[in-house]
Amino acid sequence: MTVEDQPQQLPKLAVIAREAGVSVATVSKALNGRSDVSAHTRRLVAEVLERRGYPRQRVRPARGSMVDVMLQALDSPYALAILGGVEDAAWRAGVDLVVSAVCDRTKHGQPPPAWLDRIGARDSAGVLLVRTSPTAAQRAWLADRGIPAVIVDPRRKPPAGLPAVASANVDGARAATEHLIALGHSRIAVVTGRPGVPCAADRLAGHRQAMAAAGLRADPRWEVCGYFQQDDALRATRRLLASLPHPPTAVFACSDSMAVGVYQALGEHGLRVPDDVSVIGFDDSWAAAHVTPALTTVRQPWPELGAAALTALLTDGGPGRIELPTELVTRSSTAPPRPS
Amino acid sequence: MTVEDQPQQLPKLAVIAREAGVSVATVSKALNGRSDVSAHTRRLVAEVLERRGYPRQRVRPARGSMVDVMLQALDSPYALAILGGVEDAAWRAGVDLVVSAVCDRTKHGQPPPAWLDRIGARDSAGVLLVRTSPTAAQRAWLADRGIPAVIVDPRRKPPAGLPAVASANVDGARAATEHLIALGHSRIAVVTGRPGVPCAADRLAGHRQAMAAAGLRADPRWEVCGYFQQDDALRATRRLLASLPHPPTAVFACSDSMAVGVYQALGEHGLRVPDDVSVIGFDDSWAAAHVTPALTTVRQPWPELGAAALTALLTDGGPGRIELPTELVTRSSTAPPRPS
Numbered sequence: 001m002t003v004e005d006q007p008q009q010l011p012k013l014a015v016i017a018r019e020a021g022v023s024v025a026t027v028s029k030a031l032n033g034r035s036d037v038s039a040h041t042r043r044l045v046a047e048v049l050e051r052r053g054y055p056r057q058r059v060r061p062a063r064g065s066m067v068d069v070m071l072q073a074l075d076s077p078y079a080l081a082i083l084g085g086v087e088d089a090a091w092r093a094g095v096d097l098v099v100s101a102v103c104d105r106t107k108h109g110q111p112p113p114a115w116l117d118r119i120g121a122r123d124s125a126g127v128l129l130v131r132t133s134p135t136a137a138q139r140a141w142l143a144d145r146g147i148p149a150v151i152v153d154p155r156r157k158p159p160a161g162l163p164a165v166a167s168a169n170v171d172g173a174r175a176a177t178e179h180l181i182a183l184g185h186s187r188i189a190v191v192t193g194r195p196g197v198p199c200a201a202d203r204l205a206g207h208r209q210a211m212a213a214a215g216l217r218a219d220p221r222w223e224v225c226g227y228f229q230q231d232d233a234l235r236a237t238r239r240l241l242a243s244l245p246h247p248p249t250a251v252f253a254c255s256d257s258m259a260v261g262v263y264q265a266l267g268e269h270g271l272r273v274p275d276d277v278s279v280i281g282f283d284d285s286w287a288a289a290h291v292t293p294a295l296t297t298v299r300q301p302w303p304e305l306g307a308a309a310l311t312a313l314l315t316d317g318g319p320g321r322i323e324l325p326t327e328l329v330t331r332s333s334t335a336p337p338r339p340s
Numbered sequence: 341m342t343v344e345d346q347p348q349q350l351p352k353l354a355v356i357a358r359e360a361g362v363s364v365a366t367v368s369k370a371l372n373g374r375s376d377v378s379a380h381t382r383r384l385v386a387e388v389l390e391r392r393g394y395p396r397q398r399v400r401p402a403r404g405s406m407v408d409v410m411l412q413a414l415d416s417p418y419a420l421a422i423l424g425g426v427e428d429a430a431w432r433a434g435v436d437l438v439v440s441a442v443c444d445r446t447k448h449g450q451p452p453p454a455w456l457d458r459i460g461a462r463d464s465a466g467v468l469l470v471r472t473s474p475t476a477a478q479r480a481w482l483a484d485r486g487i488p489a490v491i492v493d494p495r496r497k498p499p500a501g502l503p504a505v506a507s508a509n510v511d512g513a514r515a516a517t518e519h520l521i522a523l524g525h526s527r528i529a530v531v532t533g534r535p536g537v538p539c540a541a542d543r544l545a546g547h548r549q550a551m552a553a554a555g556l557r558a559d560p561r562w563e564v565c566g567y568f569q570q571d572d573a574l575r576a577t578r579r580l581l582a583s584l585p586h587p588p589t590a591v592f593a594c595s596d597s598m599a600v601g602v603y604q605a606l607g608e609h610g611l612r613v614p615d616d617v618s619v620i621g622f623d624d625s626w627a628a629a630h631v632t633p634a635l636t637t638v639r640q641p642w643p644e645l646g647a648a649a650l651t652a653l654l655t656d657g658g659p660g661r662i663e664l665p666t667e668l669v670t671r672s673s674t675a676p677p678r679p680s
Binding site for chain 2: 065066069074075076077079080083084087088090091096097098099100101103105118121122260286287290291292
């Protein structure tokens with residue numbers, strides 16, 4: 001055994017903490033390779049130990065200046081807008097983004113196994129998962145190596161312990177329905193997203209809150225499911241219109257693409273937007289400004305979600321869930337109801 | 341000088357070439373660190389030299405399994421579609437993509453200087469530039485290190501020696517105008533893209549070729565500039581309609597977004613599409629299928645462009661320019677002219 005190989009006495013945690021400018025708990029986490037410690041903090045701790053001659057290998061290796069982004073798919077404007085926000089924050093933080101997507105490479109929509117081989121061959125400072133989440137095995141693998149992960153806009157309930165960044169979907173949906181109520185509507189239908197997706201449940205909850213707060217009954221027959229798809233929303237709205245003696249005076253479509261399906265179904269029934277029926281969407285996608293009439297909707301802060309997720313990944317812990325506010329964007333598809 | 345430092349006799353190029361399974365010219369390029377040799381080939385050559393005991397440092401280092409993608413911006417569906425194609429090809433090739441964008445970080449729209457610092461700190465197998473091109477200094481830097489570069493969908497004439505991948509813009513535009521001519525149109529206006537952008541010039545050339553081949557005069561008054569922008573196309577079409585005694589019976593808008601501007605201008609003049617005026621676009625963007633009436637257009641093979649560029653980057657040289665075919669997509673915005 002050479003001199004360099006001899007283990008040395010670990011300095012007291014409090015000493016390391018003071019020199020690194022972090023808490024004792026953080027030092028402890030860093031030494032234990034916990035995933036909720038940022039690359040920056042690990043580096044600070046490692047530097048203190050190095051200055052004090054403590055062998056490097058006893059500390060989790062300081063991660064490199066690379067962050068992995070795994071998107072569910074690269075086929076939606078949302079993916080692009082989120083990625084744009086991540087890229088901007090990464091540029092400012094001086095880290096490189098390694099981008100990949102699940103696409104249809106796995107049946108369950110989670111990252112393929114080969115992904116970890118790739119990450120293992122590099123020095124990843126952390127992992128951002130956009131609209132996808134790691135398998136249990138992948139989570140364990142990342143945690144073992146102290147690689148932090150953050151989920152953006154989760155499509156299923158995030159696994160315990162994994163921070164998530166999302167729009168304030170409940171508040172945004174409540175604002176949408178409140179806007180319709182403020183215009184004088186009371187017969188308000190809602191076209192909901194895919195059951196089981198957290199944001200779909202949140203938006204329905206927000207709608208119901210607004211209805212309840214205004215003393216309006218949220219009749220289950222006025223709640224139909226459009227699965228976040230334009231075609232499904234078209235069919236659901238057709239069924240709604242066929243089953244009711246009187247059409248609603250307003251429809252809250254829980255995504256802009258479903259609002260386009262609602263437009264189509266109303267058109268088929270000879271109902272005009274907003275003269276006969278007001279329609280409000282959710283997302284503020286490119287389509288919203290370009291359909292006729294231009295769609296009133298709730299803007300999701302896509303780039304801000306991406307930027308906040310990257311910042312959460314590179315800084316210590318933070319809250320388990322970050323919600324960013326939405327914004328009501330009023331265009332031409334909502335108006336007071338026709339006097340009855 | 342130690343034994344390891346002593347230079348050894350370089351094997352004959354022909355010997356290396358035979359053993360590596362490549363041409364003598366390629367070996368020469370590899371040894372000279374030329375940027376038009378793939379990482380794979382450099383590795384093959386390096387392996388032969390290593391087997392023969394030739395010191396490693398005399399050969400360009402074999403590059404890693406990472407490719408850099410620098411996009412002009414992350415704000416268009418085209419950027420996303422190209423990136424999707426690159427990602428898919430990269431996944432299949434087993435290389436990681438490091439993604440960044442110019443955005444508005446430089447005045448000239450070329451990659452910022454800090455980009456090279458980042459690449460220099462890693463082991464980049466090559467560089468894909470989407471709708472941007474390197475500065476002369478950046479090109480020299482990349483060439484010095486033997487890092488190959490390929491430009492996708494160039495917005496300016498690519499620098500000599502840099503391969504480019506683009507749609508067959510001349511052919512695609514000719515097909516667009518031929519479609520209008522086949523329907524019976526002869527008074528065909530064209531709304532062109534930004535002057536100086538290669539694809540804008542190519543599409544105008546394709547339009548003129550089709551007009552000439554049909555014996556139709558391409559009157560300069562029927563050629564207006566929309567700068568690839570919806571608003572500029574709207575204004576240009578307004579001016580066109582105001583200046584002509586009779587409106588054209590068809591308009592070729594050299595991008596889908598400009599076609600939307602043409603729709604607006606025609607609507608202002610009480611002209612219906614396609615009853616009064618046929619309109620054809622170029623791109624097959626998301627908008628094309630969603631405007632009313634749905635837009636006949638020329639599909640650009642975005643994902644294929646991205647995939648072809650990555651393949652060109654990872655394989656040897658290939659042609660200086662790769663053109664991929666476009667496809668005419670017939671929808672509801674084109675019809676025979678109204679009988680006069």
